[in-house]
Amino acid sequence: MSATSDLFSKLLVQPDFFPRLPQQKRLYEVAKVSIHLGQLSAGSKLPSSRELARDLGMARNTVIAAFEQLMAEGYVTSAQGSGTYVANLTELKLAAQVMPAPLASEVPGAETTLLSRRGAHITAFGAGERFEIFPFVPADDDFSSFPFKVWQRLQNRVWRDIHPDLLDYGRAGGYLPLRQAIAEYVAASRSVKATAHNILITSGTQQSLDLCAQLLADVGDTAWVEDPCYWGARRVFEACDLNLHPITVDGEGMALKPADLACDPRLIYVTPSHQYPTGAIMSLARRRELLDVAVRKNAWILEDDYDSEFRYTGRPLASLQGLDKDERVVYLGTFSKVLYPGIKVGYMVVPAALADAFKSALYDLQRPGQLMVQAALADFISLGHFATHIRKIRQIYGSRRELLRKTLAGEFGSQLNQQVRISHEESGLHLLIEVPDHVDDVALEKLAAESGIEVRALSAYYLSLPVRRGLLVGYAYVTPDKIVYYGKILASVIQSGLS
Ligand SMILES: Cc1ncc(COP(=O)(O)O)c(C=O)c1O
Incomplete structure (x- = not known):
């Protein structure tokens, strides 16, 4: 295993390193912080996506997506055919201004003693860390309309x-x-x-x-x-x-x-x-x-x-x-x-x-x-603009809801209503896909995140022991082509959890 893979794998198991985020986002964060802390120096070569994927046990697409984001933000550069290199941070003026020094809680091993017990409890949830633009984040509306x-x-x-x-x-x-x-x-x-x-x-x-x-x-x-x-x-x-x-x-x-x-x-x-x-x-x-x-x-x-x-x-x-x-x-x-x-x-x-x-x-x-x-x-x-806007988005969301339901139902086939139930009420911004009690919906949520899908496990919303399990799947901010594409992937993720 290369030194970089070793560094990343040690950071990724740190509990402070955004454990709830999808792998792609976590890898991106780990690389970014390593670059900022000088653990990866300017000009050093990153392992290939294939090598990193193998060493970290991730899908190669996940690594490529993280590399693409680092590249888009100027943290790494790529020379055609010869690999990916850490950029010179002093040239990255904009990024340096935008990127604050890592928080204590982002630096592995750092103790968080700054907060009250209540403060630590509140911040432990960390919803702001979640990547809110992936399909199918529940409760997001399509503000582009x-x-x-x-x-x-x-x-x-x-x-x-x-x-x-x-x-x-x-x-x-x-x-x-x-x-x-x-x-x-x-x-x-x-x-x-x-x-x-x-x-x-x-x-x-x-x-x-x-x-x-x-x-x-x-x-x-x-x-x-x-x-x-x-x-x-x-x-x-x-x-x-x-x-x-x-x-x-x-x-x-x-x-x-x-x-x-x-x-x-x-x-x-x-x-x-x-x-x-x-x-x-x-x-x-x-x-x-x-x-x-x-x-x-x-x-x-x-x-x-x-x-x-x-x-x-x-x-x-x-x-x-x-x-x-x-x-x-x-x-x-x-x-x-x-x-x-x-x-x-x-x-x-x-x-x-x-x-x-x-x-x-x-x-x-x-x-x-x-x-x-x-x-x-x-x-x-x-x-009257408010009333017009409500009519417009109601129509958009209603048809997206239907498309998602149809896509999922088509993929589940005879499993529908036997092992999987899709909520049927005609309102809201998300569908609830319920699975049998023995299925670990948190594991399904994590599995979906590996494919770039951000859904939420129903059991995570319970204060007492969960009595139902399933996934909340938002559709309002997902375009029809993505609903079909990611809907099929989501169905296969759920099916893998059923078997
Ligand atoms: C149940 C519920 N209430 C309220 C809100 C909205 O809250 P706010 O007006 O603070 O954005 C949300 C947002 O997701 C919600 O899910």
């Missing part, structure tokens, strides 16, 4: 007719015309009871949840969460030192048992319209039961309605908040999915009694600002 030109025009208009107030932090819970537009939108599309007064604009659901956790619960209070649960919500509650009580989800959503009722909640986090990640729609009986429990226990329900725009057939579902007669529900919405994630605009509809307190805390804790973006968004909605 966002109407950039319209948005640019609206933003230009806001800057042209600028009102100095819009450059301030904003104290009233967000830009009033946007709050009015959202109030109308959620009332019409989701039967949410809202006025501009009880709406706050936040930087997304994550921030809304954080505010709820800080303002409505104290350290050590209990939050009921769905099991399996959206990891983003879980992270926020853990960071606020809440005690998480997982409640099993079945085909009708959160299913309360007598033992659950013995553990009084302060917060109840639910995704009733389309449970994340299983896709279950909470039945009317369960919705009524939950509202009733919230009143009896003096708890707040946090209704995360993250993807209600993506219902491909039938009428939109009414919200849980719309059924609530006792003002126990905080309704959370986001523009991350329907526009693009980086817009960082979400909203919460809070019971009237909480509105002033939430606005005051939003200002004191966050200094929210971003009123210029909010003004453009208010125009985007009121001028």
